[in-house]
Amino acid sequence: MTVRLEGFHAVKHALRFAPELVDCVTVNDIEAVRRLAAQLAPDVIELLLERATVGEVEHPTGVEGLARRPAEDRNILTTRRTPLVLLDEPRHPGNAGAVVRVAAAAGASGVAMTGTLDPWHPAVVRGSAGLHFALPVLRVAAAEVAGPLIVLDAEGGQFDTVPDDAVLVIGSERSGVGSELRARADAVVRLPMRPGVSSLNLATATAAVLYAWRLTHRN
Ligand SMILES: C[S@@+](CC[C@H](N)C(=O)[O-])C[C@H]1O[C@@H](n2cnc3c(N)ncnc32)[C@H](O)[C@@H]1O
Numbered sequence: 001m002t003v004r005l006e007g008f009h010a011v012k013h014a015l016r017f018a019p020e021l022v023d024c025v026t027v028n029d030i031e032a033v034r035r036l037a038a039q040l041a042p043d044v045i046e047l048l049l050e051r052a053t054v055g056e057v058e059h060p061t062g063v064e065g066l067a068r069r070p071a072e073d074r075n076i077l078t079t080r081r082t083p084l085v086l087l088d089e090p091r092h093p094g095n096a097g098a099v100v101r102v103a104a105a106a107g108a109s110g111v112a113m114t115g116t117l118d119p120w121h122p123a124v125v126r127g128s129a130g131l132h133f134a135l136p137v138l139r140v141a142a143a144e145v146a147g148p149l150i151v152l153d154a155e156g157g158q159f160d161t162v163p164d165d166a167v168l169v170i171g172s173e174r175s176g177v178g179s180e181l182r183a184r185a186d187a188v189v190r191l192p193m194r195p196g197v198s199s200l201n202l203a204t205a206t207a208a209v210l211y212a213w214r215l216t217h218r219n
Contacts, residue, residue, distance in 0.1 A: 001068070001069045001120070002023075002066055002067070002068060002069075003066070003067045003068065003069055003120055003122070003125060003132070004064070004065075004066060004122040004125070005022070005025075005064060005065035005066065005067055005122075005125065005130055006059050006064055006122055006125070006126045007059040007060075007061045007063060007064070007126060007129075008033075008036060008037075008040070008059075008061035008062075008063040009061075009129040009130060010065070010125055010126055010128075010129055010130030011025055011048065011063050011064070011065040011130065012037075012040070012041045012044050012048075012129075012130065013128075013129055013130030013131050013133055013134065014065065014067050014130045014132075014133045015044040015047045015048060016041070016043065016044055016133075017131075017133040017134040018067070018070060018133040019047050021067045021068045021069075021070060021133065022047075022051060022065055022066075022067045023051075023065075023066050023067060023068065024051055024053065024065060024066050025048055025051040025052045025053070025063065025064070025065040026052070026053055026054075026055040026056075026057055026063070026064050026065065027052050027053070027054060027055075027057060027062055027063050028054070028055075028056075028057045028062035028063075029054070029062060030049070030052060030054060032062055033048065033049075033052065033062060033063055034049065036061065036062075036063075037049075048063075051065070067133070069120060070133065070136075072136065072138055073110070073136045074138065074144070076109045076110045076112075076136055077112060077138075077140060077144050077145050077146065078145075078146045078147070079165075080109035080110075080147070080164075080165050081109065081164055081165065082107050082108055082109045082164055082165075083108050083109065083162060083163075083164065083165070083166045083167070083168050083210065083213055084108065084109045084110055084111075084112060084145070084147070084166070084167050084168070085099060085103045085108050085110070085111045085112070085168050085170065085206055085210070086111075086112045086113075086114070086140075086142075086145055086167050086168065086169045086170070086181070087099060087111065087112070087113045087114070087115075087170050087172075087202070088114050088115070088142070088169060088170065088171050088172060088176075088177050088178050088181055089113075089114055089115030089116075089117075089171075089172040089175075089178065090113055090115065090117055090170075090172055090173070090202065091115075091117065091172055091173050091174065092173055093117065093121055093123035093124045093126075093127055094123065094126075094127040095127070095173065095201065095202050095203050096111075096113060096117060096119065096124045096127065097123070097124045097125065097126060097127015097128040097129075098127050098128070098203035099111055099128075099170070099202065099203045099206045100119075100124070100127070100128035100131055100132055100135075100137055101127070101128045101129055101131045102203065102206055102207040102210060103135060103206070103210065104128070104131035104134040104135050105131075106207075106210040106211060106213070106214045107214060108135065108210060109135070109136070110135050110136035110137065110138065111135065111136075111137050111138075112137075112138050112139075112140040112144075112145060113137075113138070113139055113140065114139075114140060114141065114142050114178075115172070118139070119132075119137045119138065119139050120132065120137065142178075142180050142181050142184075143180075145167055146167075147165050147166065147167045148163050148165060148166050148167065148186045148187075149166075149167045149169055149181065149184050149185050149186050149187075150162065150166050150167065150168055150169065150185070150186060150187050150188075150189060150209075151169045151171075151177050151181060151182055151185040151187070151188040151189070152168060152169060152170050152171070152177070152188075152189060152190075152191070152205050152206075152209060153171065153176060153177060153188050153189070153190060154190050154191075154193065154198065154199045154200075155190065156187075156188035156189045156190040157187065157188060157189055157190065158189065158190070159189045159190065159191060159192070159209075159212070160187065160189065161213075161216065162209065162212060162213035162217075164213075164217060166213070168206070168209055168210070169181050169185070170202050170205055170206050171202065172202070173202060191205060191208050191209065
């Protein structure tokens with residue numbers, strides 16, 4: 001299936017992590033893009049220019065692309081060496097994209113999502129800056145995911161360590177983690193907050209817990 005890459009950063013990361021999947025790049029102005037790449041990502045200049053054709057581009061960076069989705073690795077749903085992030089029915093593409101971005105940065109095994117949001121929607125890929133190409137990103141049914149299930153909830157118990165093979169379950173913007181995953185939780189934990197603050201944004205909560213794991217287990 002084809003994935004639209006909107007903007008320089010999405011194209012850059014797709015080229016860096018999966019160049020074989022990037023079929024074409026459209027640019028407003030070859031020289032301007034060459035300068036941008038020289039400044040921000042010299043490692044991908046050659047890959048970018050060999051695919052680039054000049055055309056109309058809406059994105060303000062003057063760069064767009066088309067790529068193919070990687071083959072799905074569903075093994076991470078049951079076996080993994082680093083935490084898997086499971087978003088339970090996320091609604092906002094920008095939030096889901098921000099989760100993919102931090103999951104890639106922190107070295108998570110992948111990002112799985114339940115619900116109706118297409119994890120590969122162009123707005124989600126834009127939100128991840130194209131880091132979908134750095135780790136598996138899948139739509140799943142909650143029942144497919146196995147392992148120590150740690151549900152993140154502002155009303156949960158005290159945060160403990162995160163096992164390397166944990167499934168970190170993060171709830172939706174409006175209603176948090178649903179009953180199906182809650183019923184299977186090995187732990188329901190909170191990130192402490194100052195009194196009066198109701199909750200963190202879901203991508204912020206994901207970042208905090210992934211880096212709590214990363215900084216203690218994988219310096
Ligand atoms: C915006 S919050 C959802 C708020 C929602 N009204 C609720 O009832 O949970 C999105 C998700 O981020 C995570 N989250 C936000 N703040 C958190 C906190 N302080 N501790 C643990 N998880 C948190 C939870 O997984 C939550 O479901």
